[in-house]
Amino acid sequence: MPIDIKTLDNIIKETIAAIEKSKEQLYFIAESARQEQQRVQDQIQDIKEQVAIIIRDVNTLESDERKSRIRLMEVSRDFRRYSEKDIKQAYEQAQAIQIKLIMLREEEKTLRFKRDHLELTLKRMKDTAERAEKLVSQVGVAMQFLSNGLSGLSEKLENLHDMQQLGLSIIRAQEEERKRVARDIHDGPAQSMANIVMRAEFCLKLLEMNPSLVKEELISLQQLVRHGLQDVRKIIFDLRPMVLDDLGLIPALKRYMEDYKVQNGIHVEFVFFGNERRLNASLEVSIFRMIQEALTNVKKHAQASNVIIKMELKSKRINVYVKDNGCGFNRELTKPREDGSGYGLIGMRERLQLLEGDLTISSAPGKGTEVSFWIPIENNE
Incomplete structure (x- = not known):
C-alpha cells in the first residue's frame, strides 16, 4: 500500500504533540502524587495522634474499670451496709465503663487498621511519584530524539x-x-x-x-x-531491437513507431532536429526505452488518437518531447497502485537521474499530456 507522505507528516506532528501532551500529563500525575502523598502523611499523623489519645483514655478507663469491679464486689458482699439501690448503681457504673472501654478499643483497632492502610497507600504514592518523575525525564529525552530524528x-x-x-x-x-x-x-x-x-x-x-x-x-x-x-x-x-545496434537510435525509433501505429491504431508523428549520429549504446537504449515507456503509457491510459514526438540532438545534450491528445490526468490525485502499476513515470525519472538528466510532466483532465526530458551527452559518452 502506497505511503501518503502528507498523512505521514501529520502523523509525525500528531505523535510529537501527543508525546508532549503525555509529558504534561505525567508531570501532572507526579505533582498530584506528591500532593496526595503529603495529604496521606497528614492523615497518618492525625490518626497517630488520635490513637495516642485513645490509648491514654483506654489506660484510664482500664484503671476505672478495675476500681468499679472492686466497688461492685464490695457492695454485693455487704447487704447490711449497702442498699439495693447502691448495688444497682455500682453495677450500672461498672457496665458503662466496660462498654466505653470496648468502644474505645474497637475505635483504636479501626484507627490502627486505617493507619496501616494509609501507610501502604503512602508507599504506593511515593512509588507513583518517583516513576512519574522518571518518565517525565525519559519522555523529555525521547522528545528531543524524535524532534531531531524525525526531521x-x-x-x-x-x-x-x-x-x-x-x-x-x-x-x-x-x-x-x-x-x-x-x-x-x-x-x-x-x-x-x-x-x-x-x-x-x-x-x-x-x-x-x-x-x-x-x-x-x-x-x-x-x-x-x-x-x-x-x-x-x-x-x-x-x-532488443537489432536495428538499434546495427543502424542506431533514429531508425530503431521509426521502425518501432510504424509497428506501434499498426498494432494500436494511434497515429504517431516523429520529428527530428539536428544531425543524425550514433551515440553511446547505453544512452541509445535508455532513450529508446523512455520513449517506448511514454508510448506505452499513452496506449494504456491516455485514450489518445494522435501523438507527436520531437527529438532534438545537440552537441552536448538531447531533448525529447512527447505530447498526446488524450484524456490527461490530475497529477496531484494520481498515485501508483497497489499492484505495482503506475510506476512508469517514476522509472523514467529514476533512469534520468542516473543519466544526470531531468523530466517534466504537464497534464490536466481533458487536455492531454506532455512529457519532456533532456539528457547530457558528454557525461554519458
Whole structure:
C-alpha cells in the first residue's frame, strides 16, 4: 500500500504533540502524587495522634474499670451496709465503663487498621511519584530524539518507498515480459514449428502416394516458415531491437513507431532536429526505452488518437518531447497502485537521474499530456 507522505507528516506532528501532551500529563500525575502523598502523611499523623489519645483514655478507663469491679464486689458482699439501690448503681457504673472501654478499643483497632492502610497507600504514592518523575525525564529525552530524528523522515521514507516500489514494479515488469514472450512464442513460433513438423510429415507421405502434389504443399510450407520467421523477428525486436545496434537510435525509433501505429491504431508523428549520429549504446537504449515507456503509457491510459514526438540532438545534450491528445490526468490525485502499476513515470525519472538528466510532466483532465526530458551527452559518452 502506497505511503501518503502528507498523512505521514501529520502523523509525525500528531505523535510529537501527543508525546508532549503525555509529558504534561505525567508531570501532572507526579505533582498530584506528591500532593496526595503529603495529604496521606497528614492523615497518618492525625490518626497517630488520635490513637495516642485513645490509648491514654483506654489506660484510664482500664484503671476505672478495675476500681468499679472492686466497688461492685464490695457492695454485693455487704447487704447490711449497702442498699439495693447502691448495688444497682455500682453495677450500672461498672457496665458503662466496660462498654466505653470496648468502644474505645474497637475505635483504636479501626484507627490502627486505617493507619496501616494509609501507610501502604503512602508507599504506593511515593512509588507513583518517583516513576512519574522518571518518565517525565525519559519522555523529555525521547522528545528531543524524535524532534531531531524525525526531521526529514517523510522525505526519506518517500524516496525509500518509491525505490522499493520501483524495484518491485521492475520485477513485476520482468515477470510480465517473460509471460508475454512465453505466450508469444507459444502462440506464434511454437505453433508454427509444430505445424511445420506435421506438414513435413505430410509431404513425406505425399512423395509415396501422390508426388505431383508435393510441390504445392512445399510452397505452402515455405509460407508457413516465413510467417514463423516473422514472428521470431518481432519477438526479438520487442526484446532488443537489432536495428538499434546495427543502424542506431533514429531508425530503431521509426521502425518501432510504424509497428506501434499498426498494432494500436494511434497515429504517431516523429520529428527530428539536428544531425543524425550514433551515440553511446547505453544512452541509445535508455532513450529508446523512455520513449517506448511514454508510448506505452499513452496506449494504456491516455485514450489518445494522435501523438507527436520531437527529438532534438545537440552537441552536448538531447531533448525529447512527447505530447498526446488524450484524456490527461490530475497529477496531484494520481498515485501508483497497489499492484505495482503506475510506476512508469517514476522509472523514467529514476533512469534520468542516473543519466544526470531531468523530466517534466504537464497534464490536466481533458487536455492531454506532455512529457519532456533532456539528457547530457558528454557525461554519458
